[in-house]
Amino acid sequence: MSEEVKKFKVTVDGQTVEVAPGTTILEAARAIGGKSVPPAMCYYKPLETSGGRCRTCLVEVSKGSDADPRPMPKLVASCRTTVMDGMEIKNLQSEKTQEARKAVTEFLLVNHPLDCPVCDQAGECHLQDLGYEHGLERTRTEFERRTFEPEDIGPYIKLHMNRCILCARCVIAANQLTEKREHGILFRGDHAEISTYLNKALDNDFIGNVIDVCPVGALTDRTARFASRVWFTKPMDAHCSCDKCSGKAVLWMKGDEIIRVTTRQNQYGESEEWICNSCRFEKKELSYWTIEGPRHIDRHSVISLNHYQKPQDEPVLLDNFQAKQLSEKDEAEANEQI
Structure with a gap:
């Protein structure tokens, strides 16, 4: 008989969960659920080697483990850091984490055009959610935003490189779902961009899935454009x-x-x-x-709010006739008591 693998106890924002060794902090937080789950712009569980790029999932480790209770000196990327037995993590309860996430959001928005009124991704954009939650009222940058020339990558997918945050999800998805590599990240640093090999069209049978993995509006569906x-x-x-x-x-x-x-x-x-x-x-x-x-949308967004259900704690509004009857009834009961 195989020995039972001992699970690690991990605490995230005061909530404890038991997970298998090798589990990342992000997956442990997802096992708990709720608002303690860090956001992730580049990590995508079905895609191998994803994560570690956007830094929106930074968390504070206030206790390394039961064996070594010292806190980690710096914030760590929860999507790439594995848990230890007795580890304690702070996400919402950490001021350093919230300040760092606000700074990361500002960096992601430095070159982003903020064209939500015309972007097809608006309403289900992860960067839009982060911007509303941690964004600043005005930008502190004075230089021009990075811009790219439009590029045609086929009849089905629209590439808007100005919106790209270089999360590399689409490249990893294409590498795992297609037999040959047709696009990737070209150049380095501020000049890095997603592009195809010699302007080649993306025509693989499963290449449309890069639209769904993109967290922003850099890759959208041409057949539904502005519909x-x-x-x-x-x-x-x-x-x-x-x-x-x-x-x-x-x-x-x-x-x-x-x-x-x-x-x-x-x-x-x-x-x-x-x-x-x-x-x-x-x-x-x-x-x-x-x-x-109907599809139930679990993720918090404007789509998940489109449920035509009456909240249980909503006050009941009465018409004038019902209100008059109730007031007369209350008055009669009061006279009887007198």
């Missing part, structure tokens, strides 16, 4: 018969019209299953799909 705001559409779980992928997807509909098709994602915006280009770009008619029902 509708995401909060005006209704996400519906659906499936179809496909010989390339599972055929399980989310249809973003406006009435009976399919605006766009995406993968099914969890509350952290990570795809559960990849879909092919045929399901994503070509099957825009309801006859191809079997509707399963």
Whole structure:
């Protein structure tokens, strides 16, 4: 019989959880859930070697372990740091963490155009969420933003390099989902950019998934470009018969019209299953799909707020006739008591 692996006890913002050795701090925080989970712009669990680039998931380790209780001298990237038994982490409870996250957000927005009013990613953009939570009212930079010339990478995917934060998710996804490498990060430093080899179009059967892994609006769907705001559409779980992928997807509909098709994602915006280009770009008619029902959006966004449900603690408003009846009833009871 194999010996049972001892689990490590980890505490995040005062909440303790037991995880297997080798688990990262970010995954341990996700096991707890709630607001103690650090944000992540580059880490993507289904993609190997992702993470360690954006630094939005920085946390403070106030206790290294039971064996060595000394705190770590600097903030660490939770997506790349593995836990130790007895480790204590501060995320929301750490002022240093919040200040660092605010500074990282400011750095990410240094060259970002902030064109949310025209960006198709608005409403489901992770950088937009960080900007509202940690952003400054005005920029402190005086130089011009970094800009790039438009580049055509095919009929289905629109590349807007000015919005890119170089998280490398799309490059890692393409390396793992396609047989040959067609695009990557060119140059270094402030000149680094996502581009294809000699302006080659991205035409692999699964290359459309780079749209879903992009946390900002750098890669968007050409077939749904400027068609509708995401909060005006209704996400519906659906499936179809496909010989390339599972055929399980989310249809973003406006009435009976399919605006766009995406993968099914969890509350952290990570795809559960990849879909092919045929399901994503070509099957825009309801006859191809079997509707399963509305998609519940777990991630906090304007989409998840579109639930037409009455809050339980909402006060009940009465009309004038009901209010008059209640007031007469109260007055009669008061007279009886006198």
